[in-house]
Amino acid sequence: MxxxxxxSELRAGILLKEDIYGKTKYPIMRKDTELSLEHIEVLQAFGVKRVKVEERVIQKDMPDSEKTAPMNADEVLENIPVSMYQLRKEYNEAVGSYKKEFSYWRxxxxxxxxxVRAFVIPLLEKFIKQKKMLVMLNDFSNPEEYIYHHSVAVGILAAAISNQLGYEKGDTLQLGLAGVLADCGMAKISPAILEKTAFLTKEEYNEVKKHTLFSVKMIQDTPLLRQDMKxxxxxxxxxxxxxxxxxxxxxxxxxxxxxxxxVADVFHAMTSERLYRVKHSPYKVIEMIKEEEFGKFDIKVVEALLRLVGNLSIGTRVKLTDGEIGEIMFIHRDNPLRPMIKKESDGVIxxxxAHRGIAISKIVE
Incomplete structure (x- = not known):
């Protein structure tokens, strides 16, 4: 039955009778999974409250040769198809690899x-397929290791934007690799400047601006990047x-x-927390790029970014920059990042x- x-009522051996989604696009656990204690721990970790099961326990009289050892929680999580957990794990591994390479450049x-290509390309390909994860890149970062996170994230965003613009896969991956290597020249800048916890002086900023020339010199001989990417x-x-x-x-x-x-560079920089600056909402940053920075960036590229990370829909629950949570009731065609929101706290729309001081902070599941 x-x-x-x-x-809390589950026990090992019960059959799961529905796919389980833990605030993820793909199931974290498939229908007909025989639950083990580790599976139940995973369900708890993802905040699942109740599940549909078959009220019987599987008999354990099969031959030992046909039995399989239960997976531990980490193994179960790693088998979730392209879950946020797995993608973040692979992202962090790429950041760690980049940090190690950066120390060699220094x-x-x-x-x-x-x-670099070997640990970056698989990650680029996954993020291109999982576009909804792009808006979470700023949450993956941390201010103490910003420079490493920034390089990997710029590559991911550049690949996703070029894919959105319809570029061939070869161009998309080339540009993603170029994005990851764009700041390799920062290794030639004094650590005292890069790790400074206050705004840079004019002289320090002029020193930082040399990094683009350093980057090109460092990668100019590689045949794995085309000249237009350099x-x-x-x-x-x-x-x-x-x-x-x-x-x-x-x-x-x-x-x-x-x-x-x-565009990838400035978007990630403005949405990330820095040692000397708080981060901005991704939705607010797109507005700033379109309005305050108008004339500096190719509008087609900015619009592609908007379609990637600003694709809101009616009924979506969002958190606002003033802390309020509400539901999107109406989206303005000419201003999609500033919809009408019904607040949960008092029902006011x-x-x-008309409230320019407030913006969407993030989507709430």
């Missing part, structure tokens, strides 16, 4: 591009209005690949187009 049971070695690394801090660096290039002299890296 199939019944619903709370997690010691004077040139980047081992094949090695140019993108050089130009990823250039701006269409000529306000960027290192050359103050303008408009058509800045390649589209450079623009994709530029506010229109974010």
């Amino acid at each position: 199939e019944v619903y049971k709370t997690i 010691a004077g070695q040139r980047p081992d591009v094949p090695k 140019l993108a690394i050089l130009q990823h801090h250039e701006r269409l209005d000529g306000s960027g660096y290192p050359r103050g290039e303008k408009m058509s002299t800045i390649s589209i690949y450079s623009q994709i890296l530029a 506010i229109d974010l187009t």
